[in-house]
Every structure is written in C-alpha cells, then in structure tokens.
Amino acid sequence: MKTPNAYFVTEKPSKLNEYLSFGLSVDCVVFGYHEGEVKVLLVERDEEPFKGSWALVGDLVHPDSDLSASADRILESLTGLKDIFMEQFFTFDAIDRHPLGRVVTVGYYSLVESEYYKPVASSWAKSTKWFSIRELPELAFDHDIILQKGIQTLKRRVRYRPVGFELLPSKFTLYELQALYEALLDQKFDKPNFRKKILKMNLLKPLNEFQENVSHRPAKLYAFDEEQYNALKKEGFAFEL
Amino acid sequence: MKTPNAYFVTEKPSKLNEYLSFGLSVDCVVFGYHEGEVKVLLVERDEEPFKGSWALVGDLVHPDSDLSASADRILESLTGLKDIFMEQFFTFDAIDRHPLGRVVTVGYYSLVESEYYKPVASSWAKSTKWFSIRELPELAFDHDIILQKGIQTLKRRVRYRPVGFELLPSKFTLYELQALYEALLDQKFDKPNFRKKILKMNLLKPLNEFQENVSHRPAKLYAFDEEQYNALKKEGFAFEL
C-alpha cells in the first residue's frame, strides 16, 4: 500500500478523508499529596466499555477545541478548580488501545493541592477517589501504562524543576516541603542539609507567620517566590535537588 | 455546547464520528553531527501548501499504522537506514496549524551518525539538506516551533541519558566525544576532567585500536558499552554530565 506524504494528499478529498479519521483524547494523571503520601485521582466509570472500572480523568477532544483547553475543562468540571498546573508528558497511540475506534490519547499530569479539591457531581463519573500510588487498582483501557509513565515523568521532572510546590498549600513549612520530596522521590533527606540547600536557592519567601496549635515549637511558614524563580530561570538557572 | 465524555459517546455512531475526524502525523527532527556542528536534516517541499519551503521530515499516519512504525518508514525511505535511534518528545495540536484540516502532529527526534546517510530519491522531497542548528531557514507549517522544542529537549536529555553516543560512529576517541558534547551543550569542558568523569561511569569499552595517519599521537578508540549501560540502568544509575 502506498502511503502518500502528509501534506501532499490533495488529488482527492476522499483520499484525505481516509486520513482524517482519528479520535483524539486527553487523559490526565491528577496528582495530590496528603498524609505524607502521593496520590492520584481516579474516576469510577459508569458506562461501557469498562463499566465499573477505575480510570484516569479523561475525555475526547472536540474538533473545535484543543488539548489544553479540554484538559482544563474536564478538570474544572470535576474539581471546580481553574488554573491548575498541568503539563503534557507523552502520547499513546497503540492501534487497539480503544475498543470503539482509533483514538490517540495525549497524557497530561496535573498537580493539585488537594485541600482545595471539592468533588463535583458529574454525568459521567459514578464516583471519584484518591488512591495512593503504592496501592493502585486495575485500570480501564491502557491507563495503567499511562499512569506509570506519568509517575515516572513526575519523579524525573521534580528533581530539575520546582514543580513540587504546586502540591503544597501556598504557605508551608520547610519540613512539609521535605516530607513531600521524600514521598515523591522515595528517599530520605537530612533535615539540616535539606534546609540549607533549599534556602540557598532563594526560591522561598520567608513569611512572618508561624504554625499554630502544634504541640511543639511552631515552624516558620514560607511561600514559593515565583518572581524570583522567573528571574533565575532567565539566567539559565537549574533547580537540581 | 455539551461535550460528552470520551468513552461514553455510544448513543449514536454519528455522534462518535464527529469526534473521529482528526488527522495524525509524525514530524521528525533528524539530528546529525559533522564538522564539530550539530545539524538537522530538512526537506524541500515540492507540493502545495508551502511549496518550495524547507520542512521537517514528516508524514500523515495511516489509520492502520502507528506513530513509531510511520516514523521508521519515512526515515528509512529517506536515508535507507533502519533501526535508527528515535524518541517521542511532544505533541502539537494548535487548531490552525495545518491549512487542510485538523491535523495533530507528534514530534520525534532521531539521532543518526551521518556518515551512513545516503540521500534517497523520493516522490515527495525535491531535495534534502543538512542545516547547522545555528543557521536555520524559515520552515513550513509550525515546524520552527517543533524544531526549537526538539533542540531544547535534546539538550536536556543528553545531560541525563547517554543518548549522545548515537551521533558518533561506533568507534570514537574521547576527544571526539568531548567535542560532540561541547557542540550539543554549547559549553567547554576541561579535557582531563572530562576524561576522568566519563571513564569513571564504566560505560565505555576501551578497544585495543588507535587512530591512524594523524599528525600527532594517535588516540585510543572506545565503544559505547550497551550491556554495561543496561546493567547499570537496572540499579537505578544516573548519567549526569
């Protein structure tokens, strides 16, 4: 079979139409962090195929829409949150990955501070639940592959870019930050050294606020300094944890 | 407008068909390395749209095929090479990126040792040429964006994974390797330190062969030790240059 080059299929519209027959979807690995564990938000499917199975948050993309807008829309419909941090990580295109047709899906991951998350009733989700990434159920479609690739990507990116902060509330203590990185990277850090390293980067604004109602000395609260981050990025700065 | 969830569009086939109308293509940033410079292989288009413009190596994906098979096929048709190193890096889906319809393209980059490259006559390419990444022409479609993202991805990945070796012949000297990394990263290295660092990784097999006919002391030849690399990778080893 001759497969003509992409942009030269002009002889007949019908020939082009043969190629314009893919479905496009977004599947989003929604990461959260609570109780010292990294979690993923999954949806229980209420329709065939894979009715009753757990699945990633995802949807078909309408021809008038694009990927990131679709991802924003579906995440807002589920959590009520706008402007969630989100990054594309990989595209999955196995021919038989979707039983109803040739659907290519683009994987995104997003990071949400889950205290803000409010479950929203939805026409297509029977229920949603946070799962620890250590105890995952079987997933619909090829979502286990997508999820694993998403976890792997997050673990790598979190070392070189300060994305981890997206998982914490806007004010946090250094020890909370350390605990987050320990959970993300499955690795222990030395407390004094972690503090020194992270403070030397000048990415944190110390606030004149402290923890309250804790049964130990209250810790100082910090905030991520986005302006400083953008300034450093321009000079070709590396995060490197 | 209600956009139903991806996997629940089952009421009417016609409804599903509305969503199965995307085109899918591959665009490949083919990197080579000669004369101390990193180069990219571009194609001169011989058809509308963008007739006469330079473009990335790319093609529509047929519904019976998948991305990596399509990328392999097109690269083989152009260079005669099989089993070229290739990795997916990003998916581009701007609504208006293709004048003939809604075509989403997946960016790959590949690394070829260009001595092996033989230009192949092709029905769709008027000519092909290697361009230094410092002197690029204007490109068709959104290929400039794809190319820049590809360069950026290569520069990042080359630091943390030993992919650079794919750009060298199977036998090379340490100084050739250093020159490659200097070109890739636009950064000078100290010769003794570079040698120490790279040899300590145990990724190179020293061969009992030497350069010939050079007007200076002949350098020892090395080969990339893929077995050793796979062994180290299992233990959770990081390349880190």
Added chain:
DNA sequence: TCAAAAGTGTTCCGAATACACCCATGC
C-alpha cells in the same frame, strides 16, 4: 625539532554529608 593532540597527576576549593546540639510548645 616543532606543532598538535593524547594522556596523567596533583593541588585546591566548595559543596554535600553526618552529626551534635539547643529551642519552643502542648500535654
């Protein structure tokens, strides 16, 4: 003998590591 690149050894400095120690709070 000279140019050019191969290849080695050594010093120096800064950063990461490993600890030991003190502080503030609730119970």
Added chain:
DNA sequence: GCATGGGTGTATTCGGAACACTTTTGA
C-alpha cells in the same frame, strides 16, 4: 518533665575545577 518537631553550627569527606606536566606521532 518529656515528647515532638523546629532550627543551627561544625568537622569531615568527596568530587569537581584548574592547571602543570609528560608522551607520541607526522612533518
């Protein structure tokens, strides 16, 4: 008081950077 986590200082070690030096070849 004591348990708990907050927070600081320091001695030591290790790795990277800088650089001087020797070796081998062709011309």
